Amino acid sequence: MATKIPEAMNRMFKNIFICKSCKSRVRADPRRIMSSKVRCRKCKKKSFRAVKKK
Numbered sequence: 726m727a728t729k730i731p732e733a734m735n736r737m738f739k740n741i742f743i744c745k746s747c748k749s750r751v752r753a754d755p756r757r758i759m760s761s762k763v764r765c766r767k768c769k770k771k772s773f774r775a776v777k778k779k
């Protein structure tokens with residue numbers, strides 16, 4: 726069953742970021758992303774973007 730609840734979707738994608746170089750998803754606190762404390766576990770890069778942006 727695919728339920729489309731905007732709030733749940735928002736919560737799901739809120740703390741998820743995508744690595745700019747290898748496109749893998751990383752879930753982290755946005756503040757940690759901003760202060761570049763989060764590394765991609767695949768390529769070890771620190772550049773992420775929000776999941777909503779295309």
Ligand SMILES: [Zn+2]
Nearest residue numbers: 744747765768
């Ligand atoms: Zn990566």
